[in-house]
Amino acid sequence: MAANGDTLTSQSYIQHHLTNAKACFTDEGLSFNYACSDAGFWTWHIDTLAWSIILGLVFILSFRSVAKKASTGVPGKFQCAVEMIVEFVGKSVKDTYHGDSKLIAPLALTIFMWVFLLNCMDWIPVDWVGTLSSLIAGESWQTIESGQSHVYHKIVPTTDLNMTFGLSFGVFALMIFYGIKIKGVGGFLKELYAHPFNTPWLYWFNLILETIALIAKPVSLALRLFGNLYAAELIFILIATIGLYQLPVHFVWAAFHLLVIPLQAFIFMMLTIVYLSMMSEDH
Amino acid sequence: MTLIAVAILIGLGALGTALGFGLLGGKFLEASARQPELAPQLQVKMFIVAGLIDAIAMIGVGIALYMLFVIGV
Numbered sequence: 471m472a473a474n475g476d477t478l479t480s481q482s483y484i485q486h487h488l489t490n491a492k493a494c495f496t497d498e499g500l501s502f503n504y505a506c507s508d509a510g511f512w513t514w515h516i517d518t519l520a521w522s523i524i525l526g527l528v529f530i531l532s533f534r535s536v537a538k539k540a541s542t543g544v545p546g547k548f549q550c551a552v553e554m555i556v557e558f559v560g561k562s563v564k565d566t567y568h569g570d571s572k573l574i575a576p577l578a579l580t581i582f583m584w585v586f587l588l589n590c591m592d593w594i595p596v597d598w599v600g601t602l603s604s605l606i607a608g609e610s611w612q613t614i615e616s617g618q619s620h621v622y623h624k625i626v627p628t629t630d631l632n633m634t635f636g637l638s639f640g641v642f643a644l645m646i647f648y649g650i651k652i653k654g655v656g657g658f659l660k661e662l663y664a665h666p667f668n669t670p671w672l673y674w675f676n677l678i679l680e681t682i683a684l685i686a687k688p689v690s691l692a693l694r695l696f697g698n699l700y701a702a703e704l705i706f707i708l709i710a711t712i713g714l715y716q717l718p719v720h721f722v723w724a725a726f727h728l729l730v731i732p733l734q735a736f737i738f739m740m741l742t743i744v745y746l747s748m749m750s751e752d753h
Numbered sequence: 754m755t756l757i758a759v760a761i762l763i764g765l766g767a768l769g770t771a772l773g774f775g776l777l778g779g780k781f782l783e784a785s786a787r788q789p790e791l792a793p794q795l796q797v798k799m800f801i802v803a804g805l806i807d808a809i810a811m812i813g814v815g816i817a818l819y820m821l822f823v824i825g826v
Contacts, residue, residue: 481825484822485823562797565794694805697815698812700812701814701816701818702811704815705818734808737801737804
């Protein structure tokens with residue numbers, strides 16, 4: 471951000487907010503941010519990693535404590551909420567997945583809650599955590615206010631392609647695993663080359679078509695989540711650049727995300743279940 | 754050029770989503786007027802499709818605003 475002059479422009483402001491905190495190993499050992507600009511593949515986005523692990527733990531531990539404390543007495547509010555979520559996810563899985571698997575429902579619940587919590591970070595005002603981490607790193611208030619901060623911090627992990635592709639590759643691996651487990655290697659491959667047109671001289675065409683369809687699934691899953699949250703975060707940052715009148719506009723945009731954020735988590739979960747049930751049904 | 758591109762991105766995105774949501778909502782109302790007992794199930798499915806329709810337009814708006822404000826005119 472400091473590269474282009476000492477005034478704070480909205481362009482550099484937005485770019486600063488959309489840059490991940492990077493870490494990598496160079497010749498001098500562990501380095502951060504600028505030193506990592508040409509580190510290539512082995513660059514770690516430590517903010518994405520940290521927030522996703524923290525929120526994953528929040529989900530697991532809070533749900534676990536509710537499950538441990540559950541009794542036949544009158545449930546508390548939090549227990550009620552957890553039960554509603556679990557029942558809702560369980561019902562969605564039962565309606566869509568007709569096979570027999572112990573993994574699908576817990577997987578769907580984990581995906582739904584994790585993606586939901588990751589998306590929820592979108593509601594945290596865009597400057598709070600970034601400014602706080604700059605202050606903790608020991609930068610003066612003037613430096614931060616003029617946009618010279620060298621500390622990057624992007625708190626919404628789903629606005630990072632690495633996170634969404636990580637999730638969707640996990641789903642993709644499970645799709646292939648279930649396809650092979652339920653139909654066998656032969657059945658899985660047969661679905662690839664003999665599906666729309668079951669005549670030997672069109673096998674090559676089937677193979678191209680089905681392979682593209684198979685690969686498009688995780689890619690579209692990841693890009694849909696990323697695109698929505700990235701656009702949302704970008705517009706939050708744009709609103710933050712317009713001065714005092716940002717407050718009512720922020721409110722409207724945040725209220726709109728009461729719909730978008732659970733919906734995107736739900737769609738990710740639902741499509742995961744649908745893809746897995748497609749893989750476990752014989753044609 | 755950027756302005757024209759942004760206008761096309763947002764405008765066509767809005768047009769497509771409007772048509773999609775019009776069809777979707779109209780069909781949903783029709784179906785639930787015909788068979789009210791199916792309305793809750795249809796509502797869930799409608800929201801899934803609504804999310805799918807919304808996604809593309811939202812991504813388009815995001816790219817458009819990124820072009821306008823970050824890359825610059």
